[in-house]
Structure formats: C-alpha cells, structure tokens
Amino acid sequence: MLKRFAGWTLSAPATTLVVVFLVLPVAATITATFVEPAGIIAPYMEFFSSGFRRTVLWRTLEISLITTIISVGVGFLTAYVVARSPGRIKSLLIIAAVFPLLTGVVVRSFAWLIILGRNGILNNFLIGMGITDEPFSMLYTQGSVIVAMVYLFVPLMVLTLVGVLENIPDDVVQAAASLGASPAATFRQVIFPLAVPGLIVGAVLVFTGSFTAYATPQLLGGESQMVMGTLMYQRAMVAFDWVSASTIAAIMVVVTVAVVLFMTRAARRLNPMAT
Amino acid sequence: MTHPLAVEHLTAHYGTTKVLDDLSLSVGAGELVSLLGASGCGKTTTLRLIAGFLEPTAGTITLGGEDLTRLPAYKRHIGLVFQNYALFPHLSVLDNVAFGLKQRGIATAERNKRARAMLERVGLDQLADRLPGALSGGQKQRVALARALVIEPPLLMFDEPLSNLDAKLRVDMRVEIRQLQRANNTTAVYVTHDQEEAFSISDRVAIMHQGRIMQLDTPEVLYQRPANAFVARFVGFENLIPMKVTARDGDDVTAQAPGGVALALPKARFGDIPDDFVLAARADGLAVTADPDAKGLPATLGLRTYLGRAYQYQCETEAGPLIANGPLSSPLEPGSTARLVPVPDQCCVLKPE
C-alpha cells in the first residue's frame, strides 16, 4: 500500500513548498490585477496608456533583444573555440568561464561601474590617449546596461554551448570531412544546424534573464534607463502602488512564459537528434 | 535449508496495463526452474513480485509454507543475483559479501570468516579487499553470487545473470552456478531470454508469453514435445503445417497435407492424433529430396544456404513457405522441384488453435 504512494509521499514536502509559496502567491499577484473596481483590465489600460511605461517596456525588450543577439553570437563563437581546444587548455577555459558565472550579479555589475564611471579607467584611458579632454559619464546609458548584461550572460552561453557542441558526435564531423566538406562547410552545414536547438535554449535563458533583471539596470542604468525590473521595484517600494507593480509582474510572467513555451517548442521541432 | 516455492494465481499491473495474468508456478525444494521468454513476457515481473519489489494485484506467494505476499522485501531473505551485478560500489568485495550477514546482526569476526569462506568457494579470496570497480565482469558476477549464497537463502533467484558476460564465460559461469545451487540444494528461480542457457541449467523451464506461462516442463519435453504452436515456434519448429486425418490403420495414421498429398505418421512416435492437427517440423524435420516418388510435400526450392552439416532451402509449397534441410551430398539448384519428407523424430503433432 505504502509503495503505491511512496513517490508522492517523498515529494510531498517539496511539492507543498512550491505550491504554497510560489504558485499560489504568484497567482495571487496576477489575480490582483483583474479584480480592480475600475474594471478587469483597467490596470493594463493604465499601463499601456502611459507613454513613460510603454517606453520602459519597449526599452526593456530592446535591451533584452540586443543583449541576447550579442551574447548568443559571442558565446557561440567562443564555445566553438573552447570545444575544439586541446584537453588542458579546454579545462582552463571552462574554469575561466565558470568563475564569473559563480561570482554574483552585483559584483559583476559593480565592476562596470568602476570601468565606465567618471573616474573610471575608460575615461582615464581616453584622456591619457588624448582622445578626449575631460571625463564624460558613460554610465546610465542604454549602452552601459547592455555591455554589463552581455558581460553577465556570455559565460552562461559559453558553458551551455560547449556542452551542446561536445554532444555532437565526432564521427558525424569526420563523416562530413570524408565526404569532401571543407572545415567551413562542415561548420555551416553540419555543426551549426546541430547546435541550433542549444542556441535557442541559451537564447531563451539570456532573454528572460535580461527582461527580468534588476541589479544590473539599477546600477548601470539608474533612473534614466528604467526597465521593467527597476520600474516594478519603484512602483512597489517607492510609490507603494502595488496594483501597478502587480501589473508589471504579470506582464513579466506572461512575456517570460510565452518566450519559454514558444522557443522550447521551436527548439524541439528543430532538433534533428530528437527521438 | 531448502523450501518449495508456490506462486498461485498471481496477477500484476503496471498502472492499468496487465503484465501478469493469473500465473501459477510451483518450484520443488532444491529444484531450479527457469522463466524463459522474450523481453516484456513478464518473467522479470514475476521475479520482482517474488522478491517483493512489486506488489501483486491478486494472488499469493508462499515459500516453505510461509505466506510472503505481504511481507516487505527486506524480510523475505531471498538471495538475488542481478543482471548488472548490483555490487555496492563503495564497499570492498569482502564487505559486499558480508553485507547480508551484517543485516542479520552477526558479529564482525564471524561474518568476515563466513564471507571469506564463501569467497574462497567462488575462487575470489585473493580479491577480498578490492573495490568492485576493479573487478572484471566474471569476477563481479562471482562476488554477486557469493553475496547471495552466503546468507544461505531458502530461495535463490537470478535475473539474467550472465547476459553481460562474453560467450565463453557465460558457459563456464552457468556450470558454476548450477554446481553451487546443486551443492547447497537451494531452491532456485532463474530468469533468462537465452534458450540454450535455460535448457542447460534447469530442472524445468517455464516458457512465458504476454504474462502467462505457455508451458512448464523439463527441457527434454519442451524441446521434443511442445504443447502448443507458440512453444513449438519458440523451440525451433519453424514449419507449422495444418493437416487432416483421412485414415486410421492400426499403428499408422494417414493424414492429408494442403495440396492433397497424403503422409503416413507412426502412432508410436506421435501418440493420439486428433482429426484436425498441426504438424510441427524443424528444418531438419523436413528432408529435401529430388526423388519425385518420395512421400512428401511437393515444393519449389528457393534460396539455398550452407549450414555446415546440411544445406537449407527456402521452399514454396501448397502449405505456404517452409524451411527444409537437404544433404550435403546432393545440392539442389534454386528453382528446381523437390519433395519435403517429414522425419518423425524431428516433428511433433499439435492441436489446432
């Protein structure tokens, strides 16, 4: 008898934790946006009728998209080099990618504050080279946020894609060569198509991560480059407008879930190795 | 210690799929019975039910008169030998073998003594301090065997114990398993999909299909007198020819095969023959001859392959495609016509299904 429910019994504590403290609270947050006396979609009408908030949404999407494209491109090329490096160098390169990944978001974003700030090294360097006369702030621009975000996600991309590339069997690559494909042709016609599903998965991680980021845009974008994450915090903790914060949360959840579902489905359809 | 095992009306489900259907099986004290069949036939399910890793939906399992059906697995004291050895990777060979004794609360000195003695019996006392990872496949299986035997179980069960070993070692190990089982006089259940292995090692073999035992008999009976078409095909009767009795005359029965040819079958070999029956023949049981007067099925010969002791022909007959062997001395060309003459010793009679 016990055996029949053993699986449920053993997973019950974890299931309870997730349901009670994640599913229900998040559902409550989303539900709260639909029960306003002003009408069931009033909070959303308010959100989208505000030019400022629309700008924030578009800016967030733009930053996330650019970050994703750069991270995927840079990550893929780097991962390709790592995957094809000889053993010892490969492990070193992997360690060098793991280290930043295990270092926290705050530390990694803060590093760019030192680089891009008024007294930052980039300014000192530019002045030293005589390119510019006086320091100018590169902080609090869309560019500074994107640079720091790319910095955040490239290690993740590299590690994910090294795994993907190493899963491509050697003999497939050798078969292509034996059939007369040049290294470039092998890369374009064999390796890249086989890596596409992994690229999509990585892209989803980067996109959803940047779309919901808080610390990096807060440190490097500040008030002038407000994104969904910082706007949500501001609405909730500065303006104490929880309905508006909940609306932003709901939009984040919808965008995240939509991207995850759509892209993982695409990845599955494009996966030639799926059984 | 030796006890008979009785399994009665055992039924089991995986979810809503019935995997075992009213299965009954009795194994005498000291007897070794094999469960033989293709994967998915229910043989491993049966073993796992007896071991207590699965719960039956209906039926009982008794060992030496004690009802095991609701007893948890760890209280059943059944020795188990697994396909992939299932040695404890983090324990030495000696500790692996002593593990069962430790569970019974036997003191360290005593259990190490007994474990060493058992390792000596399987010829591995030199390796007692190694970890299982350092052993070869054959050595691992010996450790697994020692581990199961040292607890002196009333019942010993094997789940495809030799399928991860190479061919030569398989033959050596099955002899060794049989000797140890005989010497201890332990009741044993042996699961395998390898017919030769089952037949060579067992007192009796149960041939299983779709959760049922199709026939439970000694290897000799199974091999020569299968009870039904499934078992006949399983033990190599490749040709099943529907026949009709046309005349009964003392010791001989005359029967007609498709296409009208009449064959005489000696009652002495086949016993009672029903009016409608199926003649089951191995390839060796249909002798190919070019003699047009021979009493056999007319056939057109197709592809010929060389077996070493005979030629084998793919034949077209009124009874459908058949496989028959012909002598090396007179190879026949594909496309020629021939007769297929039943060899009574290599044939048997089945009831129609």
Add this chain to the structure above:
Amino acid sequence: MPNRLHPALIGFAVLVYLFLMGPLVIVFGAALSDTTFLTFPPQGLTLRWFERIFEIGAFRRTIVTSVEIAFLATALALLIGIPAAYALNRYRIQLPAWLSTLFVLPILVPEIVLGFSLLRSVAVGQSAPIFLTLLIGHTLIVLPYCVRVISASLASFDFSIEEAAISLGSHPVKTFFTIVLPNVRSGVIAAFILAFITSINDVSVSLFLTGPGISTLPIQILAHVEQFFDPVIASVSVLLMLLTVAVMAIVERTLGLTFLAK
C-alpha cells in the same frame, strides 16, 4: 573534434576571455587602492578597505544574515529536495511528468516577481516574520539546483544496487542512508555548493524581503553604492570572489571542475 581553428577565431576568443576576466581583475585592484575613491590601477596599496568592511555595522550584520540564510535555505532545500529527487527517479512511472517541471518553476518564474509575491502574500498577507519569508524565498530559488543536480546523480545510479541491499535484509530507509546516499555523495556536495552560492549572491528575491534590521549582503552593497563610491565595495566584492574561488577549489577537490561544465 578536429583541431584546426582559424587564427581570427582564436584571436576573437582571446578577446572574449580578456573581456570576461578584465573587470574582475579591476575590482581586485580597486580594492587595494590607497585612495578614498574607486580607481584602477590602484594608487598605493593597502588592506585597510578590508578592515573597513567590518567596521561598518550594516556590512557585519548583512554578512551574518546572508551566511545564515544561505546555510539554512540550502539545508532545507536539500532536506526536501533529496527525497523529491529520489522519488522522481525511483518512482518515475507513478509520478506525473509535470511534477519535475514544478520543481524547476522557481527558475522559470522571474525571481523579482517571486520576491514581490512573497512580500504581498506571505510577509504582509500572513504577517510572517521577514526573516522567515526571506528564508522561504531563498529555499525556493535553490530548490531547483538541489533537485536537478541530485536527480542527475541518481539517474546514473543503478537502483538494483538498492534492491540487492534490501533483498539481503536491509530496511529500505536504512538502505537509503547506507547504500544510496554514499553513492550520490558527489551530487549532494555539488548541489550544496551551487545552492549556497546562488543564495549568497541573490538580489532579485531578497530585494523585496529586506527591511529595517534585516538585509542581505548583495542588497547592502547596492544600497551602499548609491551613497558612497569608495573602495570598500570593491573589497567586499573581492571577499565574495574569494568565496567563489574557495567553492571552486572544493568542487575541484571532490568532483573535478569539469563537473561544473555539465
């Protein structure tokens, strides 16, 4: 893979790695600078910014809180995550597929939304103590790492080993501790480390669950940067990086670093 790479590609990878390492080296240097503002290369060398960390009460308190939360959350997540991972592998046929998705939900749902929802429903809605809510939040975000990493170890564990022990008379619960757990030890260590470091570094969930008196180190760093721009932040960052190095050393010792690349 065959070993022929275009030199341009190699050059590109070198630049990427400079890009990855450079900023961390800069933080390290900035922490040693004998100036009151952040600069690189350091002007003069001093360790006084490391001492300074512990002179600031807010840092002392938040370091303690962060370590406490990380330990408790990791322990809790392992406590409930190990049986869950075991169930997912051992009783796969009797459990629905969505259950394993449920356990990775905390990574799927935006952390900032989770933090805000916990604030709304638990801290305010149920008037739960803020420390407890913070602990719940952290347990949730580290749970997926525990379940997934231990599941991966269990996936390569042969459960007939467990059955062998049971058939030899070992009680199933005892078998779990004496046979199963020792064989997935490396998975448990890896899960512990990943969970711990995830909790220590977390911003998004903690953001809403800190209040007067209770805050975590990353949140304190964010708050400090908004007011001061002195090297003390760099030295705190160096401390966190040293923690990362320590963690990687432990992983290297126990599992080999390639484990992390999986």
